[in-house]
Amino acid sequence: MNTSFTTPGDEDRAASRARFAHIVGWGADLDRAMRPGVPKERTPPRLPHPVEPPQQQHADVEVLHSTERPGITPVFGTTLPPSGLSGRLRRAAFRHSENDIRHWMMLLLADRVQMGEALCSDLARGHVPNLYAEMGGRAELRHNPMGAARKAAIGIAAVAVLCMVLKPRKRARRLRG
Amino acid sequence: MLAMNYRGPYRIRAVQKQEPEIEHPGDAIVRVTRSCICGSDLHLYHGLVPDTRIGSTFGHEFTGVVEAVGPAVQHLKPGDHVLVPFNIFCGSCYFCQKELYSNCHATNPEATAVGGIFGYSHTAGGYDGGQAEYVRVPMADVGPTVIPADMHLDDAVLLTDALPTGYQAAEMGGIDEGDTVVIFGAGPIGIFAAKSAWLLGAGRVIVVDHLEYRLDFVRTYAQCETIDFKQVGDMAMHIKKITDGLGADVCIDCVGCEAAGNFAQTLLGIKLKLQGGAATVLHWCINSVRKGGTVSIVGVYGPTFNAIPIGNAVNKGLTLRMNQASVKRHLPRLIEHIQAGRIEPRRVITHHVDLADVADAYHLFSSKLDNCIKTVLIPPGAPRVATATAAMQ
Ligand SMILES: [Zn+2]
Ligand SMILES: [Zn+2]
Numbered sequence: 142m143n144t145s146f147t148t149p150g151d152e153d154r155a156a157s158r159a160r161f162a163h164i165v166g167w168g169a170d171l172d173r174a175m176r177p178g179v180p181k182e183r184t185p186p187r188l189p190h191p192v193e194p195p196q197q198q199h200a201d202v203e204v205l206h207s208t209e210r211p212g213i214t215p216v217f218g219t220t221l222p223p224s225g226l227s228g229r230l231r232r233a234a235f236r237h238s239e240n241d242i243r244h245w246m247m248l249l250l251a252d253r254v255q256m257g258e259a260l261c262s263d264l265a266r267g268h269v270p271n272l273y274a275e276m277g278g279r280a281e282l283r284h285n286p287m288g289a290a291r292k293a294a295i296g297i298a299a300v301a302v303l304c305m306v307l308k309p310r311k312r313a314r315r316l317r318g
Numbered sequence: 319m320l321a322m323n324y325r326g327p328y329r330i331r332a333v334q335k336q337e338p339e340i341e342h343p344g345d346a347i348v349r350v351t352r353s354c355i356c357g358s359d360l361h362l363y364h365g366l367v368p369d370t371r372i373g374s375t376f377g378h379e380f381t382g383v384v385e386a387v388g389p390a391v392q393h394l395k396p397g398d399h400v401l402v403p404f405n406i407f408c409g410s411c412y413f414c415q416k417e418l419y420s421n422c423h424a425t426n427p428e429a430t431a432v433g434g435i436f437g438y439s440h441t442a443g444g445y446d447g448g449q450a451e452y453v454r455v456p457m458a459d460v461g462p463t464v465i466p467a468d469m470h471l472d473d474a475v476l477l478t479d480a481l482p483t484g485y486q487a488a489e490m491g492g493i494d495e496g497d498t499v500v501i502f503g504a505g506p507i508g509i510f511a512a513k514s515a516w517l518l519g520a521g522r523v524i525v526v527d528h529l530e531y532r533l534d535f536v537r538t539y540a541q542c543e544t545i546d547f548k549q550v551g552d553m554a555m556h557i558k559k560i561t562d563g564l565g566a567d568v569c570i571d572c573v574g575c576e577a578a579g580n581f582a583q584t585l586l587g588i589k590l591k592l593q594g595g596a597a598t599v600l601h602w603c604i605n606s607v608r609k610g611g612t613v614s615i616v617g618v619y620g621p622t623f624n625a626i627p628i629g630n631a632v633n634k635g636l637t638l639r640m641n642q643a644s645v646k647r648h649l650p651r652l653i654e655h656i657q658a659g660r661i662e663p664r665r666v667i668t669h670h671v672d673l674a675d676v677a678d679a680y681h682l683f684s685s686k687l688d689n690c691i692k693t694v695l696i697p698p699g700a701p702r703v704a705t706a707t708a709a710m711q
Contacts, residue, residue: 157496157521164516164541166660168495170651171519176489177417177647187417187647190393192409192460195424198342204444206427213427216342216408216434216456218444221371231369239429245622248368248441256326259372275329277681284687 321450327365343390346458380448403645406434484510574617
């Protein structure tokens with residue numbers, strides 16, 4: 142009995158109530174009038190008090206906006222305004238509409254570029270990022286020690302291979318010099 | 319203040335940064351008491367959402383105590399302990415008037431498809447999120463809801479997204495009494511969708527996942543049947559086999575763009591990023607539902623294109639319903655359900671982690687270590703286990 146082609150009568154309903162007695166709250170929202178949004182959202186709005194349209198937020202940082210609207214919205218976030226090369230890419234991306242795949246691909250590219258920029262600025266400040274901590278190494282070690290060991294082994298092997306590859310070249314250079 | 323700080327895919331730091339300020343007359347500053355890591359944060363964490371800028375603070379699910387309010391705020395005052403819906407919405411634009419709060423047209427300059435969301439990239443408005451000690455909450459008269467005094471904070475924080483999204487997923491399925499409902503994904507949203515399907519009178523609830531601990535959990539929590547998709551060959555065939563050959567009445571996608579289970583989709587969508595993530599679950603939904611049935615989608619998909627079997631949906635006469643949850647719309651009824659003991663959301667929380675250890679928390683959740691289902695971050699000084707009133711002292 143999976144597909145109900147007919148509307149259940151009172152008897153069926155009593156039967157199903159008994160059948161689902163072990164499920165706390167079964168059918169509590171059977172009545173569609175109890176549901177907040179079926180089949181469509183209701184008007185007037187369900188907010189507890191009337192709401193005035195918001196005032197315009199003052200912008201003192203650069204906020205990019207979709208070409209599908211005339212300007213910025215009344216309210217917006219002001220975090221991390223575009224900067225550097227990634228910022229230039231983002232500005233270029235926002236010249237294309239949301240309907241244009243170039244818009245999204247350029248934004249993704251800018252994200253990757255900004256990761257490099259952030260790494261450089263970390264190093265410029267003399268801060269070497271602790272990749273182990275940033276990638277949750279402690280959690281890996283505690284809850285997946287085998288996985289952590291495998292990753293460590295792969296890492297050591299990679300470094301070893303790198304050393305072996307680099308070594309003969311140094312010698313060759315010395316010979317030439 | 320201490321805040322989560324995104325450094326690029328799979329990399330996070332907890333850093334000291336400047337406290338937020340009131341930037342608009344309708345703003346409030348909230349001191350966070352709880353914030354969650356959500357499955358959709360993982361799409362950001364994995365670098366799949368465009369315009370996720372380095373240095374962002376994530377976190378769209380949080381509770382906190384109001385510290386200060388802007389001059390235009392009339393209905394919220396310092397000291398109120400609030401849960402803050404993940405949508406930032408104005409309450410007065412065309413879409414808010416239709417109760418489509420997740421589609422507000424006044425809070426996200428960067429994109430028109432979606433409204434503002436806390437800590438969810440500049441594609442969702444460029445707001446910082448709640449995985450921090452303090453957060454700027456715009457439209458403070460509209461979004462935040464004061465937490466009932468006797469409510470557990472862990473229940474309250476799940477009302478900001480996970481529970482309403484699961485509930486709306488089930489509701490958009492248009493479930494009729496006795497319907498067979500198949501839910502893809504046994505994360506928190508899928509778990510709550512399964513529980514909600516029973517509240518709406520479903521006759522049979524089946525949850526699909528591949529992680530045994532999550533299937534175990536949902537079987538107990540939501541008393542449903544489960545399917546491990548790794549154990550069945552063809553998903554649509556299997557569903558038809560167990561539903562008299564016709565298919566399910568309602569299929570619900572609680573997974574989104576990072577679905578496992580199909581090599582081609584994973585390669586195209588996740589590894590090569592040639593489409594907006596893997597659409598595996600949408601294929602399963604459309605092909606497993608009966609003709610004339612309903613597919614409900616709350617899984618997060620990127621703004622770029624996907625290969626979707628829309629022809630099958632047309633030929634089968636399906637109803638497709640989808641949206642980000644309009645959290646505020648569901649709160650009154652869901653608070654009733656919690657108070658009446660029909661649903662106990664906090665049981666899905668498996669981990670309480672200090673905000674300082676946010677990088678470990680993300681890795682734990684992302685890699686599904688230690689049987690993690692839902693993680694709550696606790697900022698310094700906030701109580702670990704408390705009701706809303708206790709936390710205010
Ligand atoms: Zn969420
Ligand atoms: Zn609005």
